[in-house]
Amino acid sequence: MKTANPNAYASSCPTRLVLDRVADKWAVLILGSLRDEPVRFNGLRRLIEGISQKMLSQTLKSLERDGLVSRKAIPTVPVTVEYSITPLGRTLSATVDSLRVWAETHIDKVLKAQRQYDAGAQRKAA
Amino acid sequence: MKTANPNAYASSCPTRLVLDRVADKWAVLILGSLRDEPVRFNGLRRLIEGISQKMLSQTLKSLERDGLVSRKAIPTVPVTVEYSITPLGRTLSATVDSLRVWAETHIDKVLKAQRQYDAGAQRKAA
DNA sequence: ACTAGTTAGTAGCAAATAGTTACCATGTTA
DNA sequence: TAACATGGTAACTATTTGCTACTAACTAGT
Numbered sequence: 001m002k003t004a005n006p007n008a009y010a011s012s013c014p015t016r017l018v019l020d021r022v023a024d025k026w027a028v029l030i031l032g033s034l035r036d037e038p039v040r041f042n043g044l045r046r047l048i049e050g051i052s053q054k055m056l057s058q059t060l061k062s063l064e065r066d067g068l069v070s071r072k073a074i075p076t077v078p079v080t081v082e083y084s085i086t087p088l089g090r091t092l093s094a095t096v097d098s099l100r101v102w103a104e105t106h107i108d109k110v111l112k113a114q115r116q117y118d119a120g121a122q123r124k125a126a
Numbered sequence: 127m128k129t130a131n132p133n134a135y136a137s138s139c140p141t142r143l144v145l146d147r148v149a150d151k152w153a154v155l156i157l158g159s160l161r162d163e164p165v166r167f168n169g170l171r172r173l174i175e176g177i178s179q180k181m182l183s184q185t186l187k188s189l190e191r192d193g194l195v196s197r198k199a200i201p202t203v204p205v206t207v208e209y210s211i212t213p214l215g216r217t218l219s220a221t222v223d224s225l226r227v228w229a230e231t232h233i234d235k236v237l238k239a240q241r242q243y244d245a246g247a248q249r250k251a252a
Numbered sequence: 253a254c255t256a257g258t259t260a261g262t263a264g265c266a267a268a269t270a271g272t273t274a275c276c277a278t279g280t281t282a
Numbered sequence: 283t284a285a286c287a288t289g290g291t292a293a294c295t296a297t298t299t300g301c302t303a304c305t306a307a308c309t310a311g312t
Binding site: 006007008009010011012013014015016018019020022023024025027028029032033047048049050064065066067068088091092095096098099100102103104105106107109110111112113114116117118 | 132133134135136137138139140141142144145146148149150151153154155158159173174175176190191192193194214217218221222224225226228229230231232233235236237238239240242243244
Binding site: 056073080 | 287288289291292
């Protein structure tokens with residue numbers, strides 16, 4: 001069964017929910033981290049500076065549920081858990097990673113625009 | 127002055143904030159709406175089903191501050207306000223739009239993965 | 253004149269989400 | 283014995299989001 005006309009602009013379309021999940025800071029950084037090789041929970045925590053254990057755990061769970069990431073517990077001691085990207089996740093990773101690249105590439109222009117905007121707002125407030 | 131090494135994986139890098147703003151459901155849909163032509167406030171409200179006036183106003187304000195969208199008030203009666211995409215915004219629009227397209231294209235696979243995941247969770251709970 | 257509708261928002265409150273911190277069990281290393 | 287590693291969960295707070303109602307100025311219809 002196929003969804004008839006997926007359209008993110010329609011509020012009732014499930015696409016809206018998926019867009020909300022993948023258009024997410026942490027999801028972008030996690031998918032980027034897993035792009036080349038599987039990484040363990042605490043490995044991701046070290047790669048993605050400032051992510052809390054809660055958000056990492058929560059975001060990984062959503063990504064796993066959506067079929068974008070797979071979780072594999074390895075019975076070592078202590079147990080290690082390896083997260084890797086699925087084939088479906090791989091179809092998304094290039095797109096979300098280009099979002100990160102855009103941010104890194106255009107950060108200077110954005111910061112400049114913010115300064116100009118804030119200067120204008122100050123004039124109005126004065 | 128250029129930001130030395132923009133890196134979204136570093137928590138202190140301003141890139142992280144920018145990523146958080148552009149990796150946003152409403153920002154994606156707004157930038158997509160403005161891609162072809164300028165649109166007015168209520169026009170956007172009609173295009174993007176289910177967005178509240180508050181979120182639309184708030185997101186437009188951020189996008190304007192970041193230099194991605196420009197606002198032009200036209201002294202008609204009643205005043206109409208035209209929002210259009212800036213050249214900087216245009217460098218981003220293709221990327222965010224491909225995120226929307228990905229969601230619309232892969233929605234069936236994601237929904238299927240969710241059903242499988244939930245079925246597994248049910249087994250565990252039983 | 254009165255009513256309803258248009259324009260582009262803002263204000264106030266409730267609900268949902270994100271973030272912070274502490275803690276768990278199990279085991280290795282110093 | 284104490285500190286650190288593994289991968290989380292629980293409780294709490296702060297922030298964001300969403301909903302509803304409201305504004306002001308004007309037009310069109312009855």
